[in-house]
Amino acid sequence: MQSNQHQHQHQHHHQSLDDLLDAVKQLHAKYADDEFMRGKLAAHIAHLPALMDAANQARDDKEQRKKTLLTASDEFIEQFLNESPQYYYNANVELFFVYDADADCNYSVINEDDILHPILTKISCNRELMPWKYKIKNQVLRRIKDRDLLSSIPESQTIQRTLNMLCPSLFRTRDCAKYFLTVIGDVILKKTVLTSDGAGTGTGTGTGTGKGGVEPIYIATPKARQFIKGLSQECSTLFGTSLLSAFKFKFYEYAFSECRMLDMNDVAMDAFSPPFKHRLVDIFCVAAHYSQRYDNAEAFLNTQCKDTITHNRVLYLKHHPEDQLIANFVATCTEPSPQSNMNISWKNMMYLWKVFIEEERIPNVFFAHALKSRLMQHLPNYSETADSFLQLTSKHLPLVARFKDFWTHTIVLSQNDEPDDACELEIDEFTMLFKQHHHQQLQQVAQPSPQLQSHNHNDATFLGLIRHFYPDVVIENDKHLMHVSCTLWDKRNDVLSAIQECAAATTTQPAPYKAYEFYCQHQRLKCKNSAAGTGSHHLIVSKKYFEKIYNENKF
Numbered sequence: 298m299q300s301n302q303h304q305h306q307h308q309h310h311h312q313s314l315d316d317l318l319d320a321v322k323q324l325h326a327k328y329a330d331d332e333f334m335r336g337k338l339a340a341h342i343a344h345l346p347a348l349m350d351a352a353n354q355a356r357d358d359k360e361q362r363k364k365t366l367l368t369a370s371d372e373f374i375e376q377f378l379n380e381s382p383q384y385y386y387n388a389n390v391e392l393f394f395v396y397d398a399d400a401d402c403n404y405s406v407i408n409e410d411d412i413l414h415p416i417l418t419k420i421s422c423n424r425e426l427m428p429w430k431y432k433i434k435n436q437v438l439r440r441i442k443d444r445d446l447l448s449s450i451p452e453s454q455t456i457q458r459t460l461n462m463l464c465p466s467l468f469r470t471r472d473c474a475k476y477f478l479t480v481i482g483d484v485i486l487k488k489t490v491l492t493s494d495g496a497g498t499g500t501g502t503g504t505g506t507g508k509g510g511v512e513p514i515y516i517a518t519p520k521a522r523q524f525i526k527g528l529s530q531e532c533s534t535l536f537g538t539s540l541l542s543a544f545k546f547k548f549y550e551y552a553f554s555e556c557r558m559l560d561m562n563d564v565a566m567d568a569f570s571p572p573f574k575h576r577l578v579d580i581f582c583v584a585a586h587y588s589q590r591y592d593n594a595e596a597f598l599n600t601q602c603k604d605t606i607t608h609n610r611v612l613y614l615k616h617h618p619e620d621q622l623i624a625n626f627v628a629t630c631t632e633p634s635p636q637s638n639m640n641i642s643w644k645n646m647m648y649l650w651k652v653f654i655e656e657e658r659i660p661n662v663f664f665a666h667a668l669k670s671r672l673m674q675h676l677p678n679y680s681e682t683a684d685s686f687l688q689l690t691s692k693h694l695p696l697v698a699r700f701k702d703f704w705t706h707t708i709v710l711s712q713n714d715e716p717d718d719a720c721e722l723e724i725d726e727f728t729m730l731f732k733q734h735h736h737q738q739l740q741q742v743a744q745p746s747p748q749l750q751s752h753n754h755n756d757a758t759f760l761g762l763i764r765h766f767y768p769d770v771v772i773e774n775d776k777h778l779m780h781v782s783c784t785l786w787d788k789r790n791d792v793l794s795a796i797q798e799c800a801a802a803t804t805t806q807p808a809p810y811k812a813y814e815f816y817c818q819h820q821r822l823k824c825k826n827s828a829a830g831t832g833s834h835h836l837i838v839s840k841k842y843f844e845k846i847y848n849e850n851k852f
Contacts, residue, residue, distance in 0.1 A: 321338075321342070324338055325338065373419070373420070373423070373433060374433065374436055374437055374440060377416065377419065377437055378437070378440055378441070378444075381396075381397055381398040381399040381400075382395045382396060382397035382398070382399075382400070383395070383396045383397075383398065383449070384396075384407070384412055384441045384444070385441070385444045385445065385446040385448075385449055386441055386442045386443075386444060386445070386446065387445070387446045387535060387536070388442070388445075389535065389536050389537050390534065390535055392406050392535075393406070393407050393408070393409055393412055393441065394406055394407060394446050394578065395407040395411075395412075396449060396451075396582075398452045402451070402452045402454040402455040402458070403455070403575070403576070403579060404446075404449075404451075404455075404578040404579050404582055405575075405578065406578075409438070412438070412441065413434060413438075416433075416434050416437050416438075417430065417434060420433055420434070446578075446582065447485065447486065447536075447581070447582065447585040448585075449582055449586075450586060451579070451582050451583050451586055455579055455582070455583060456583050456586070458576070458579070459478070459576065459579050459580055459583045460474050460475070462572050462573060462576060462580075463477070463478075465562070466562070466564070466566065467521070467524065467561055467562055467564070467566060468559075468560060468561055468562070469560050469561075469562060469607075470560065470604050470606065470607045471604075472602050472603065472604040472607040472608075473559065473560040473561075473604075473607045473610070473611070475587060475597065475601075475602075476559075476594060476597060476598060476602065476607065476611060477559055477561075478580070478583055478584040478587050479584065479587040479588050479591055479593065479594040479597045480515055480543065480594040481528070481532075481540060481580070481581070481584040481588075482584035482585045482586070482587050482588025482589070482594075483588050483593050483594050484532075484538060484540055484543045485532060485536055485538055485581060485584060485585055485588070486585055486588050486589070487538070488588065488593055489512065490512060490513060490593040490594060490595050491510030491511060491512060491513075491595070492510045492511055492512070492513050492554070492555055492595060511552075511555055512555075513555060513556070513557045513594070513595065514545055514551050514555050514556050514557065515543055515544050515545065515557050515559060516544070516545050516546075516548065516551075516556055516557065516558050516559065516614075516660060517544050517545070517546055517559045517561055518546070518559075518561045518562075518563050519546045519547065520563050520564055520565040521544075521546065521559070521561050521565075521566075522546045523565050523566065523567060523568075524565075524566045524567065524568050524573075525540060525541065525544055525568075526541060526568075527567060527568025527569050527573075528540055528568045528577065528580070529541045530568075531568065531577045531581075532581060535578070535581065536581070544559075547660065547661075548660040548661060548662045550664075553614040553615060553617070553618055553619060553662075554614075554615045555615075556614040556615065557594075557598075557611050557612070558610055558611055558612075558613050558614060558659065559611070560607055560610040560611065560658075598611055598612075610658075613657075613659060614659070614662070619662075619663075619671070620671075622662070623671045623672065623674075623675055624675065626649075626650065626653045627672070627675050627676065629653065630649045630650075630652065630653050630691055630692075630693065631649065631676075631686075631689050631690070631691050632689070632690055632691065632692070633688060633689060633690075634688050634689060634690045635688065636688070637687070637688060639688060639689065639690045640680075640683065640685040640686060640687050640688070640689060641685060641686045641689045641690065641691060641694070642683075642684060642685045643669065643684045643685065643686075644766075645691075645694060645697060646672065646686060647665065647668070647765070648693075648697060648761075648762070648765045648766070649691055649693055649694075650663075650668060651761060651765060652693055652761070655761065672686070676689065696754055696758075696762075697762065697766075699731075699735060700731070700759070700762050700766075701766060703731050703734055703735075704766075704767065706784075707730070707734065707783050707784045707785050708781060708782075708783055708784075709781070709782050709783070709784060710770075710780055710781060711780040711781070711782060720779075720780045720781060720782045721777060721778065721779055721780070721781065721782075721842070722777075722778045722781050722782065722783060722788075723776055723777055723778070723839065723842075724756045724759060724760055724772075724775070724776055724777075724778065725756055726786075726788070726836055726838075727759055727778060727781075727783070728754075728755065728756050728759055729836055730783050730785050730786060730836070731759065733785070734785060760772065760775060763778070786836060788836070788838055788842075789846060791816075791820065791838070792816060792838060792842075792843055792846045792847075793846065793850060794819075795812070795815060795816035795819045795820070796812055796816070796846070796847060796850065798815070798819065799811075799812050799815040799816070799819075802815075809843075809844050809847050809848075812843075812847055813840055813843050813844070813847075816837075816838075816843060817837055820836070820837050821837075
């Protein structure tokens with residue numbers, strides 16, 4: 298029916314002049330004998346020019362109003378979309394995001410209603426736009442939904458704040474933080490990045506068309522797993538992309554030329570804790586921006602990275618093939634000895650290798666059997682019977698010997714029937730006890746060798762020694778040696794004695810803090826009263842350990 302009406306109207310709009318004249322003639326003939334109606338017909342025809350002019354003007358006015366409204370509407374939409382705050386959309390999770398470049402320059406999730414409110418409020422302030430209020434609102438929302446969150450360009454403040462979060466807490470240099478962000482951007486944007494050809498420094502491509510290239514393997518420190526895992530969880534939620542598959546936290550027979558080392562500090566951090574907790578979207582947006590700005594991580598490394606140290610660190614394994622790495626190890630950690638009785642056992646050699654890779658800040662790139670096989674090629678004097686490399690020594694071995702001697706003669710592993718708090722040493726306490734013991738030994742030697750006098754060892758050194766030579770010892774948080782005590786120091790009895798003396802000196806039960814103060818003074822006094830020159834120093838337990846003993850043994 299609507300189709301017939303439309304067809305009729307269409308025909309009506311295209312009537313010829315003859316048809317119009319015939320219509321007038323028919324009316325004139327119809328009312329030929331009716332003077333009143335003929336007068337009406339004449340009057341209508343006389344007013345027809347004015348009516349036509351009015352209709353024409355009304356049509357022109359309507360078109361002009363529509364044109365003006367359309368222009369004003371477009372101007373409003375463009376202004377709203379380009380002014381701050383800016384709004385974006387993530388179709389993967391169907392969420393809107395707001396970015397206020399005039400405020401804190403922070404990306405955050407926003408409800409659709411919270412976008413509609415400023416839209417409708419601004420339209421209401423412009424009476425000209427009121428007729429199209431909801432039409433404009435819908436157009437703005439459609440335009441926002443076309444603005445992908447990852448296509449946004451962050452302000453410098455956002456970029457610098459993101460870099461400051463990552464460096465120096467996680468990354469040693471800003472260029473390495475930029476490189477890491479670009480890698481993340483490549484992953485989020487699903488780019489295929491290929492390594493450079495051969496041994497040159499060509500630029501990787503973002504299209505996967507590089508000749509002979511393969512996808513890089515990004516290697517991070519094991520302690521970075523928690524942080525990257527947190528980023529990956531949020532990235533999967535927001536963009537449906539996991540980051541974990543792009544990073545490796547242990548080395549597993551990868552080609553050295555394909556590896557890219559992330560120059561990260563060996564610290565554990567949580568992506569869901571400050572300062573990252575409320576800035577994760579910032580990280581992803583800056584990462585996507587860098588990936589688009591630099592093309593990809595490989596291109597950044599080869600054309601944009603100005604820091605030579607970072608460039609060399611990332612490409613360390615590419616620039617140090619397996620044979621060269623072994624040769625460097627042998628040259629820096631061992632030295633030939635003419636004495637036939639100077640040998641390095643395989644156990645000690647593995648420890649030296651651990652020292653070497655820690656100093657070079659690289660992962661363990663060889664399994665034990667592969668390392669041994671390669672060392673046997675570089676060091677032909679190997680005795681299978683003794684399982685040792687002959688006529689060889691190392692500057693690190695005197696410390697190993699002193700450590701093992703100290704452990705054998707002074708360290709006691711607790712039995713199950715002993716209280717746990719009696720058998721716990723903190724690593725800094727262990728280090729101090731070792732140094733005290735070593736100092737006393739030096740005083741008994743007439744002319745100690747320079748190596749024996751060396752004190753270039755710290756808590757990390759002893760943690761490495763304990764983990765290598767006594768792997769069954771439980772170490773919590775890289776700090777507490779569990780079920781371990783030292784015959785040189787009865788730390789639990791020191792605390793109990795001080796608590797007893799403090800309780801005897803007061804009429805009321807001393808508060809834990811006051812008791813700890815008394816204990817510290819007690820230990821310092823014991824140290825002062827020790828025989829001069831003995832090198833004896835009375836250690837002070839941590840406040841946490843003291844309070845633990847105090848709460849278990851109130852007097």
